[in-house]
Amino acid sequence: MNQQNLPIAVVGGGIGGLSAALSLLRAGFDVHVYEQARELREVGAGLVIGPNASLLLYGLGLKDAMEAAGVAPLAWRQRRWQDGQTLLLSELASRTPPEFGAPLYTTHRADILGMLAAAIPAGRLHLGHKLATLTDDGRKVTLSFENGATATASAAVGADGIHSAVRRVLYGEEHPRFTGCVAWRGMVPADKVAHLDLPKESQLWMGPGKHFVHYPVSGERLINFVCLVDRDGWTKESWTERGDIKDVLAAYDGWHPQVTSLIGAVNEIFVWGLFDREPLPRWSTGRVTLLGDACHPMLPFLAQGAAQAIEDGCVLAACLKRGGDMAAALARYESLRRPRTSKIQLIARGNKTRNHLPDGPEQRARDVRMLAGDAEWSIGATDWIYDYDAAKASEDYLGLPPETLVA
Ligand SMILES: Cc1cc2nc3c(=O)[nH]c(=O)nc-3n(C[C@H](O)[C@H](O)[C@H](O)COP(=O)(O)OP(=O)(O)OC[C@H]3O[C@@H](n4cnc5c(N)ncnc54)[C@H](O)[C@@H]3O)c2cc1C
Structure with missing residues (x-):
């Protein structure tokens, strides 16, 4: 496989698809992104970009854009619901960098999507292209869109989210699982809650x-x-769906005034059902593969869904760039990515139980562990996730003798 200018089709222009396209373009591929929406839009909600993802965005030439789009909080703080006791305080300012290579940023999703879209060269992002189906004849992939257009490529990447049409073509219809949890999201003007004197922190x-x-x-x-x-x-x-602020305030009745004041200050609020899947046994068939929520949707309890999609794109580009047989290259991509994303998926799922324990013996045992700093599952203690350079991991892995590589 000669990777020079090989055409690659990316289905889905979300954070995963756009960042993968940038990684693939940088690796020299002829990339086109097909997005179903007629215009790129993101929900009015926040997004944590962990250091492991910021580092890769820096590598894509987006350091200045990230600094402009993001806030670098000083710390992650985890607290008790009623009295606000700090259970875990993870300093970020002093550690990111040099320890993690890049800062953790808290951002508005629309700013990140806009930043990625602006970096895609003109003519490579095709809006209004909803994938209907695709076929792989062993030499090329042909994609058909609902608007009647078709495209061919040497490989196709399904970055089309949790309802992935590409995943359905590869592995059949299978519905994601409701996790038993919903998310209400809101944004409040900071000056409206200035009296709370909030520190520059992420708090959970x-x-x-x-x-x-x-x-x-x-x-x-x-x-x-x-x-x-x-x-x-x-x-x-x-x-x-649009949510009712009264319902949310009722759900948080009795919580610390900082929490209820923030909820009470919002003008509109939206509610999401949260869904995930079991880790998939494989992501690729022939010349087609998946990335991001299309293959590893997860609860947002480690704030890593988008970050893992960004890592996927980086590793995929490195594996394809190395050349050789396409199926073997995609197998290498999976073998490097699936263990890490599966572990994060499962810990995020476990955090639903851990974060939501009723007050009692189990909660007290959890809090003792957190206070002792023994809580690698907790969002404020995920150095093992943050201290990871997917570009370096790809280099190390692909630098191994060929016979030791999984293909
Ligand atoms: C409440 C909540 C909070 C979260 N917080 C964080 C966080 O702080 N940090 C973090 O890293 N992650 C977070 N996540 C997870 C993160 O949002 C997702 O993991 C991430 O958006 C996945 O990106 P993606 O590109 O894989 O999929 P998506 O963002 O779903 O993008 C898929 C794209 O594909 C397009 N598409 C779909 N079907 C087709 C088709 N047939 N043809 C063409 N295009 C198609 C869609 O229109 C969309 O643009 C959170 C999630 C939730 C629900």
């Missing part, structure tokens, strides 16, 4: 059956918050 508050996260975004002009609440079912047709 844990209580029975729910938790609450807030952090500054958009040059600290806005405070983003997410309410994550256990719920038996999700019967709504759409996966996201």
Whole structure:
């Protein structure tokens, strides 16, 4: 396989698809992105970009854009729901960099999507292209879109999210699982809650059956918050709906005034049903593979879904650039990515139980561990996730003698 100018089709122009396209372009491929939406839009919500993802975005030439788009909080703080006791304080300012190579940023999702889209060269992002189906004849992949257009490529990447059409073509219809949790998300102007004197931190508050996260975004002009609440079912047709602030305040009745004040200060709020899947046994067939939520959707309880999609794109580009047989290159991509993303998926799922323990012996045991700094599952203690350079990991792996590489 001569990788020079090999055409690659990326289906889906979300954070995963666009960042993968940038990694693949940088590696020399002839990349086209096909996005179903007629215009790129993101929900009005926040996004944590962990150091492991910032580092890769820096590598794509987006350091200045990230500094402009993001806020670098001083710390992650985890607290008790009622009295605000700090259970875990993870300093970020002093460690990112040099320890993690790049800062953790808290951002507005629309700013990140806009930043990535602006970096894609003209003519390579095709909006209004909803994939209908694709076929792989062993030499090329042919993609058909609902608007009647077709495209061919040497490989296709399904970065089309949790409902992935590409995943359905490869592995058949299979519905994601409702996780028993919903998320209300809101943004509050920082000056409206100036009286709370919030530190420049990401804070996660844990209580029975729910938790609450807030952090500054958009040059600290806005405070983003997410309410994550256990719920038996999700019967709504759409996966996201306008919510009622009264319902949210009722759910957080009795919580610390910092939490209820933030919720009370919002003008509008939206609610999401949260879905995930079991880790998939494989992501690739022939010349087609998956990345991001298309293959490893996860609960946002480690704030790593988008970050892992960004890592996927980096590793995929490195494996394809190395050349050789396409199926073997995709197998290498999977073998490097699946163990890490599966581990993060499962720990994020476990955090639903850990973060939402009712007050009692188990909660007290958890808190003792957190206070002792023994909580590698917790969002404020995930050095093992942050201290990872996917570009370097690819180099190390692909630098091994060929016979030791999984193909
Ligand atoms: C409440 C909440 C909070 C979160 N917080 C964080 C966080 O702080 N940090 C973090 O890293 N992650 C977070 N995540 C996870 C993160 O949002 C996702 O993991 C990430 O957006 C996945 O990116 P993606 O590109 O794989 O998929 P998506 O963002 O879903 O993008 C898929 C794209 O494909 C397009 N598409 C779909 N079908 C087709 C088709 N047939 N043809 C063409 N295009 C198609 C869609 O329109 C979309 O643009 C959070 C998630 C939730 C729900």
